[in-house]
Amino acid sequence: MEPRSRDEDLRKQEPQWIQQALLGDTEAFVELIELYQRSVFNLCYRMLGTLEDAEDAAQETFLRAFHSLRQYDPARPFATWLLSIAAHYCIDQIRKRRMVIFSLEDLPEPEFASHDPPLETTVGIREDQQKIQQLLKTLSEVDRAVVVLYYWYDLSYEEIAKTLSLSVSAIKSRLHRARRALANSWLKRYPATFQEADRKGYESPVF
Amino acid sequence: MNHRFFEERLFTDEPLTAQERLFLEQHLRSCERCRTLHAAWQETQLVLESAGWVAPRAGFSQRWQKRYVQREARTQQRRALALFVINALLAALFAFPVFALVVFSPQPLWLRVVIALYNLSALVPILEGIYTFLFTIIRATSQLLTPATEAALIAMFVGLTLIWLAMLRKFSARRVTC
Ligand SMILES: [Zn+2]
Numbered sequence: 001m002e003p004r005s006r007d008e009d010l011r012k013q014e015p016q017w018i019q020q021a022l023l024g025d026t027e028a029f030v031e032l033i034e035l036y037q038r039s040v041f042n043l044c045y046r047m048l049g050t051l052e053d054a055e056d057a058a059q060e061t062f063l064r065a066f067h068s069l070r071q072y073d074p075a076r077p078f079a080t081w082l083l084s085i086a087a088h089y090c091i092d093q094i095r096k097r098r099m100v101i102f103s104l105e106d107l108p109e110p111e112f113a114s115h116d117p118p119l120e121t122t123v124g125i126r127e128d129q130q131k132i133q134q135l136l137k138t139l140s141e142v143d144r145a146v147v148v149l150y151y152w153y154d155l156s157y158e159e160i161a162k163t164l165s166l167s168v169s170a171i172k173s174r175l176h177r178a179r180r181a182l183a184n185s186w187l188k189r190y191p192a193t194f195q196e197a198d199r200k201g202y203e204s205p206v207f
Numbered sequence: 208m209n210h211r212f213f214e215e216r217l218f219t220d221e222p223l224t225a226q227e228r229l230f231l232e233q234h235l236r237s238c239e240r241c242r243t244l245h246a247a248w249q250e251t252q253l254v255l256e257s258a259g260w261v262a263p264r265a266g267f268s269q270r271w272q273k274r275y276v277q278r279e280a281r282t283q284q285r286r287a288l289a290l291f292v293i294n295a296l297l298a299a300l301f302a303f304p305v306f307a308l309v310v311f312s313p314q315p316l317w318l319r320v321v322i323a324l325y326n327l328s329a330l331v332p333i334l335e336g337i338y339t340f341l342f343t344i345i346r347a348t349s350q351l352l353t354p355a356t357e358a359a360l361i362a363m364f365v366g367l368t369l370i371w372l373a374m375l376r377k378f379s380a381r382r383v384t385c
Contacts (some may be wrong), residue, residue: 038262041261059271063275128257180214183251186247
């Protein structure tokens with residue numbers, strides 16, 4: 001998670017808020033939402049690719065979390081528990097969407113983020129971010145979740161495995177496969193950029 | 208050493224030994240395919256690592272609260288509807304034998320009413336019994352109590368009834384505003 005001192009202070013009150021939320025106090029749960037909304041939203045955005053879908057998925061994640069708060073194990077960080085709910089929800093959404101697309105036969109897939117407001121004005125996403133979203137889209141839903149949790153959340157293999165209900169070795173092999181796929185899609189999309197890098201490869205140490 | 212070994216090592220987090228590193232660098236110099244892939248991965252990694260977090264629009268938690276209230280209302284509506292359907296089904300289930308008896312009975316209606324009233328008259332001794340029972344109890348207690356305690360008991364009973372009525376009114380009034 002992002003190191004922010006204000007959040008650190010707030011996090012100390014977390015167990016108390018969870019206790020109150022368990023008794024049905026939505027105000028206490030809202031405090032938890034304030035604390036983790038960015039974390040959950042970012043995961044949903046990276047998984048689903050549009051701000052609209054990310055908003056919906058993040059909202060649903062918090063609804064599900066509130067309803068299943070009794071299943072939360074306090075020994076585990078609350079953040080990763082939330083991320084786990086969000087990741088599973090997004091994976092399900094992608095699978096459902098794919099089924100709809102299959103059933104609609106040959107309907108062209110809508111252009112990525114095409115119906116969103118200009119991204120720069122809302123969240124300040126640079127061109128690189130668009131590139132990343134295009135690349136992530138080429139991965140399978142589970143591989144995408146592994147990559148996002150690894151690169152954006154600095155989670156260990158064990159934590160990612162727990163979050164996605166997979167084994168550590170499965171996470172390692174998925175990450176490996178995803179990286180290869182990402183590099184290959186990058187090559188396919190931006191072949192021109194490598195004439196320069198190609199030459200540099202001779203001179204500079206590469207590892 | 209081949210492309211496969213190179214790719215195996217390129218995309219892993221496991222640290223390389225000095226020897227492996229040397230091998231890989233040599234391969235990279237001689238193999239254009241792996242060189243291109245390596246450069247592509249370097250770029251991809253750079254973008255991945257520099258990508259920040261995307262935040263939701265302001266007012267996310269307020270929107271959540273709204274959604275929560277709507278969802279709860281919908282769940283309650285659904286529950287009420289389910290309850291209604293179950294009750295209606297049960298009522299139909301119990302009403303059906305009565306309905307069937309009325310419809311398929313060979314006697315005319317007036318005769319059936321007379322028979323029904325005659326059958327109900329069998330309850331009269333039971334009602335009489337209840338009346339005698341209550342009357343005896345009241346008489347016995349009044350013999351045991353002094354007039355003063357009797358008056359106090361009656362006052363208490365009236366008071367409790369009044370409180371009960373007041374509460375009932377208040378409760379039904381709150382339900383209306385909901
Ligand atoms: Zn090679």
